[in-house]
Amino acid sequence: MSKEIPMITLIKKGSKAFPRYVLAKADEFKNAVFWNGTTWSDESEAILFDDVNKALWTHHDLLMETLSDRPCHQYVVPVYVEIYGDKPKLNDLRAWLEKAVRIVVESPKHGTGPNETFGVVLLDAERTQSV
Structure with a gap:
């Protein structure tokens, strides 16, 4: 390291x-x-x-x-998106998520990760699917 x-x-x-x-x-x-x-x-x-x-x-x-x-250790954290109105095309939803969603990690307040690690949070909009 x-x-x-x-x-x-x-x-x-x-x-x-x-x-x-x-x-x-x-x-x-x-x-x-x-x-x-x-x-x-x-x-x-x-x-x-x-x-x-x-x-x-x-x-x-x-x-x-x-x-x-x-070394990298990956975790999946479920985030649910609810769309009200007509159902959008999946590619339109993915494009909107990519542009609109920002995940804020308050590193100055809570550190860069647990136990001296460094956490990277990534939204993979391409893997968005309907449930």
Whole structure:
């Protein structure tokens, strides 16, 4: 377990009408550095994401790189979605879930995981099915 786990932050930029996002973390001197698509650099070189989902998947990929040498234990936590009205097409529901649902983990308040572990919560909207 050699790699230190970075606390990567999604920062909202732009305006309400045209939101944009950058990814940042602190370097070894606690200075902010920003993801430019290849490495961490100053803010002027940061990738400016126009799609929050793309930014979040990039965040996830960067985080997973630092966790790759650790054992992984997966759990399934049922979450039920109730849709009232006409039944939507499954692909439309999946697309909506991918865009609309955000799962918040209050790491500053409760830690990154039980017993010094690091928990990653992932919504797999593609596996959504009717019950």
